[in-house]
Amino acid sequence: MSHPHPELQAPPALPEGGLRVIPLGGLGEVGRNMTVFEHAGRLLIVDCGVLFPEDHHPGVDLILPDFGPIRDRLDQVEALVLTHGHEDHIGATPYLLRERGDIPLVGSELTLALLDSKLREHRLKETVHHRVKEGDRLTFGPFELEFVAVNHSIPDALAVAIRTSAGMVLHTGDFKMDQLPLDGRITDLRAFARLGEEGVDLFLTDSTNAETPGFTPAEKSITPVIDRVFRESSQRIIVACFASHVHRVQQVLDAAYAHGRQVAYVGRSMVRNMAIARDLGYLTVPPGTLVDAKDLAGLPPERQVLVSTGSQGEPMSALSRIAQRNHNFVHIEEGDTVLLASSLIPGNENAVYRVINGLARWGARVVHKGNALVHVSGHASAGELLYCYNIVRPRNVLPVHGEMRHMLANRDLALATGVPNVVVAEDGVVVDLVDGVASITGKVDCGYVFVDGSSVGGITESDLKDRRILGEEGFISVIVVIDSVSGKVSAGPEIHARGFVEDGAGFEEIKQPIIEALDRAIAEGNTDTYQLQQTVRRVIGRWVSGTHRRRPMIIPVVIES
Template identity: 40%
Template sequence: MSLETLKIVPLGGLGEFGMNCMAVQWKDDIVVIDAGLMFPEDDMLGVNIVVPDISFLTENREKVRGILLTHGHEDHIGGLPWILSELNVPVYGTEFTLTLVEGKLEEHKLLDDADLIEMLPGSSFELGPFRVSPLRVTHSLVDCVALAIRTPVGTIVHTGDFKIDLSSPDGHPFDLQSFAELGKEGVLLLMQDSTNVDRPGFTPGELAVLPRLDEIFARTERRLFFTCFSSSIHRIKLAMDLAHKHGRKVALIGRSMDNATEIAQDLGYIDPPPGLLIHSGQLKDMPPEKVCVLISGTQGEPMSALSRAAVDNHKHARIEAGDTVVFSSRVIPGNEKPIYNVIDHLYRRKARVIHDDGRSGLIHVSGHASQEELRLMINLLRPKYFIPVHGDYRHLTQHVEVAVGTGIPQQAMLVEDGEVIELTAGSMSKTGKVATGRVLIDSGSATEAVEEMIIRDRKHLSEGGLVLAIITIDKMTGRQQGAPEIVTRGFAVNEQAMATELRQTIAHTIESSSIEERRDWMLIKEKVRSDLKRQIQKSTGRRPMIMPVILEI
């Protein structure tokens, strides 16, 4: 690879949703954009989170100058504990983003060694040969930025997650002017969020939910339970404003809801009127028509506050007949079953549930740009080259078509994780591939990877069950002492008949082995495993995990 080109190396987020991470390299200097995670798929048993393989960064650790964060969602900051445990470099983010990062790093005992540096929208700073300019964008979270990075070959722009909202509830609208000025200055490469590329038109602004929510607050006669993503600070603020307007006190229930609201209050994004917030313990003493409960658990998480309240198992959140529960959020693909389980339980409590009632008006809006906003951004920046980011292969493909359709980029390229893009002032090309992939982090940890073999074993156990054969052998003679003990788990057969059959198989295996073989317990264990596997498959057609245990006496 030429040393006189700018290299773009995506390590995650191109070809999947989540795990966003991208390296930008000029000679001996690398900056990283975002450090996200993705949540495990159903077959990743016992896995807590999935993070990108950062072999490329660890192999070039002396060149990495820092990590730039576009915003504070988990798919952009959730992999930081893993990455910083391997590669302790400065982390740059806006005030709200870094506050979320601090809590995450403190939880994993990494905060004391972390170097967190605040960046301000509109204020540029130097990082090696790069000049970084954060630009204010709007999203479903507050304090989000796109990144304009001036490099020796030209300016590249990474949008992060965005939509164009000119009436954001926090008073910080999308900075159209700065993007237009950047376009006049000249943009070499635009890397743009592909999440909603399959949606025509414009994404509604956050205030678009206000009329319908106002109607719900006005018409609700008893308790109102309101659930949304705890990171949706705009939505939480709107709910508080409406509660105040309609004479309701607000109780916060759920750790994530409580933490996010506390941070937003500390940083001035939420400023509830005096006396609006009450402790959850006061709910039982309040008239039902005078309370609004902001509760976490919008995705039906099993131990969330809403899930427990739905089965009448929460200390303070009691949902009764006639209460209203509003889901002001989207269903994340894969979460349909737990969400509808919670909704079923709410109906059993005779609650009124509003999640997607088909009536006029919106109770939730997306935080990502639709097709017309994507085209508007391209028209503002007028980039020479274009790469779609953040999405499955189908989203990236469609996004290339949208970009080409504007007639502006000279070249639009579909890129996947690991592909190395070399960029000069007059060319863009793929020149190689680096190692990428998914690192599976075990439950209860953010820094301990799980080997693929362990996941295979867990899957094998979940599908086939376990057969444990405990065999006692005389160390001197190599003969069995007593009948083997057979233990089965998750293996539905006639246990007594199967145990008899397996004991006979073990006896035959040992008796047919030479004295020398019997004295080598590692060898005899493998022979027993092989013979038991053959016998079980012949008798039942099943393939459980088989574990012979040899006890020598």
């Protein structure tokens, strides 16, 4: 049983015949999933996803895995396997393909269709695709892949078994064990058992719900709640869910048809994804149910249903704009019902409650996970994970997909079932499987890569710290002119502030102390403008801290004339 260690060094060369696992995202966080497998000098990547920014990432659009550890080895990549079509598993793929455009992509039909629309958005030409389904086997270099059906909160999800001469790895991807799925496609536990009989040397398991006891409820358990909302609503209904949650949209379409309502999609990603799902047969639209959003307004309110993005309170999403009353054509009226059919992703709670409060202010009734069973998780709870460990009987386990608390809970479950070795790692921590035993052997440098507008990786943690200071503490500029002959202050200090004291008069009392401090510094022989600027910074910084309890960003400018 191993733990990540901050003092880890770069890993040694991989022993001949060994298998190396390098997680570049998804371990210690929910999102940004990407794992690199190395064997016989070749690489296989499983998933390449994004993480969505939180409040402490001002101005950031997306967070990518760090490709740095494999950047000079991209020619050794045999394939990129995508387990399912969620953004946190496919969203960074266009950025990887910018660095090597011909990496073969492997995934299910729906996963690759969702990815293709994303590649077109990025104006990338289509690369080699390998469409696979459960039961298929493919070989890429020294990696023999077998795909296993699993269910999740998006159709067509797959686990992947990776056979190599170093042993067999089974990677679950995101999964749960819904025994009554809406599409009838259950997690193939018979295949898990068969692979277990063959011998799973390393089991990478989804940790997201490892702290949740019991079994994740079935998607079908939500259907009566949705039906009741439709039955009790006398006006328009707005449903917000993830733009990829085909099953939830199917339930809404069925309920709308049963209650004589018509449905329109709102939000570009929702329109695009549901069109793809319908074209491929993953979504069945009852006759006469779907209309264009602009045509819906012509119907009486009791026949209208809107399906929208924005269940996580994203500021630019359709639901947020509706809550702020600045959506182009959707305006909340007294008596409307809003159904938030999703979970709260950690870190998004405040944004979601802001939207709920905004909607309620205009008179909407908001039904959400806090007051009704309107969402079930897409991830296996503790009972399901125990079940899997007992079926697969792996020799080694590496918990993936989750924050540290989730992975530690998953470790405890594996140990409880008698798994002999569990390795808990984080992003960048290298795990080697050698002679049937997995162990941590080192660490590679990998951090967050921020996408800010068109800039990828141009923003650093230091830049974000500056932005946070500007946003929370404010900004002060101080301009002083020094006479180069007399060495005295000839103009200023001129002080400008943003963020806490807008009135320049508030700085009158500190101007004389700045002049005196500069006079002293010059008298002591400090005539370097940089040193004099630091003197100004110290004097005003101490004063602002003591007077206003703030630590703003201070830009001192000293000019010699």
